[in-house]
Every structure is written in structure tokens, then in C-alpha cells.
Amino acid sequence: MSGVALFGWTLVVACGPRAMPDPRDAARAYARAAAAGDADALYEMMTSEGRQSHGREGVQRLVEETRPELERRSQSLSRGPLVAEARAELGYADGEVAVLELEEGTFRVGAAATLPAGATTPQQALVELRRALAQRSYATLSRALADGTRRHLEDQLSSLVRSLEDPEAADVSIQGDRATVTLPEGHLVSLRREQGVWKVEDFR
Incomplete structure (x- = not known):
């Protein structure tokens, strides 16, 4: 079974239904052009990016240099059946x-x-x-996240949640509009007062 991978599809949004061409037709056309060594036909099948990258003369040169490989690919595609992805x-x-x-x-x-x-x-x-x-x-x-990183993050968050179960028992140090809170299990929370409202600035 020969698998044909087709890339570079363009999605077009229209007002009505639009028939999608069968990619296997393109594969068969490629097989015919490859078997014949038809550089012009192969060039026309390429994406605009591919044509710009290789140029018509470049495709002609590649066809001449890789003719045996193109023939093998053509035979493989011709044998089928084809699976389009x-x-x-x-x-x-x-x-x-x-x-x-x-x-x-x-x-x-x-x-x-x-x-x-x-x-x-x-x-x-x-x-x-x-x-x-x-x-x-x-x-x-x-x-x-990777499994190990996710588990570490979840462990840290779970530990922080446990430490915050009794906020009234936390060791709070206030200096002006800033406060540092020392929690069980070694966590530290930095707070800052903005317009009279205390907000968490950092925690670790």
C-alpha cells in the first residue's frame, strides 16, 4: 500500500458548498509526469512556495538528476491503492x-x-x-506541561493550599503598604496594598 501525504492545503470559506478535489487524482497525475520525466508538468503541480524556491530551470535539473528515483516513485504510485492523508x-x-x-x-x-x-x-x-x-x-x-513538571506544580499548589487553611495563624509582618506572610511548610507570600486593598504580589 502506498501512502501519499499531501501538505499545503488551502481552506476557502464560501457562501455555498464547494466540492473538494480528490487528492488521489493529483497523485496519479504526479505519477504520470514522473514516469515521463515531464519537468514542466511537475513544476505546475508544485506550490507557489516550491516554484519560487526551485524555479522552472531548477525543477528541470532535478528531474534530469533524479530520473531513476522518479521512475521508481511513479511505479509505486501506479501500483496503488492510494491512501490520502x-x-x-x-x-x-x-x-x-x-x-x-x-x-x-x-x-x-x-x-x-x-x-x-x-x-x-x-x-x-x-x-x-x-x-x-x-x-x-x-x-x-x-x-x-511534562508529567514531572505538572506533578511538581500540583504538589506546590497543594502544599500552598494546605498552608492557607488557617490564615489567622500565619506570621504576618507589615511595613507600610507591604506585608510578608510566613506560612507552614516554608511558604512565603508577599502582599501589597493598592488603594486600600491588599493584593498578593508574589508567593513561593
Whole structure:
């Protein structure tokens, strides 16, 4: 079985239904062009980024240099059956990314800002971290952390919660508009008074 991975899909939002071309047709056209050594046809099949990177002459040169490999790929694709795997990333203005995957001829949501998802690349892990921080969401942050880091954070938070069970018994030192609170289990909380209201400035 030959697997064909197609990248660089463009999602178009229109007012009515829009038929999606079968990616296997593109694979078969590629197989025919590769078998014939048709550099012009292969060039036209490339993305705009690929054409800009290689140029028509560059594609011609690559075809000449890799003709045996192209023929092998053509034979492999021609034997079939073909399994098309497509993946699209839809970027939002605020930097969030929705990941869509082709399933039974329809793009379905694989991961989005509103759905839990596991990062498959370091870049996606950074996106999850940014999302968690932007949303001030502990649940989202927890999913983005490694197991050991998450357990350490949860242990620290649990310890802090226990230490705050009896705030009246805490050792409080006030100096003007600042206060330092020493809690059981070694925790320290720094507070600052802003417009008559005490607010937590730091805790550890």
C-alpha cells in the first residue's frame, strides 16, 4: 500500500458548498509526469512556495538528476491503492491555530483552541503554553506541561493550599503598604496594598 501525504492545503470559506478535489487524482497525475520525466508538468503541480524556491530551470535539473528515483516513485504510485492523508492548519488573527484533518472526504477538527489536544511538535507545545497563559487557564497549562513538571506544580499548589487553611495563624509582618506572610511548610507570600486593598504580589 502506498501512502501519499499531501501538505499545503488551502481552506476557502464560501457562501455555498464547494466540492473538494480528490487528492488521489493529483497523485496519479504526479505519477504520470514522473514516469515521463515531464519537468514542466511537475513544476505546475508544485506550490507557489516550491516554484519560487526551485524555479522552472531548477525543477528541470532535478528531474534530469533524479530520473531513476522518479521512475521508481511513479511505479509505486501506479501500483496503488492510494491512501490520502491531508492536514490543514487554520490560523486566527490572535495567533491561535485550528488543526483540521481529512477523514472520509471531509475535513474534521483535529485540534483547536477550544478542544484539548496533545502537541505533536515542539512548536505546538509552545502554542499550547501561550494559549494557557493567555487564557489564564490552569487546566490548559497542566496539559502543556511534562508529567514531572505538572506533578511538581500540583504538589506546590497543594502544599500552598494546605498552608492557607488557617490564615489567622500565619506570621504576618507589615511595613507600610507591604506585608510578608510566613506560612507552614516554608511558604512565603508577599502582599501589597493598592488603594486600600491588599493584593498578593508574589508567593513561593
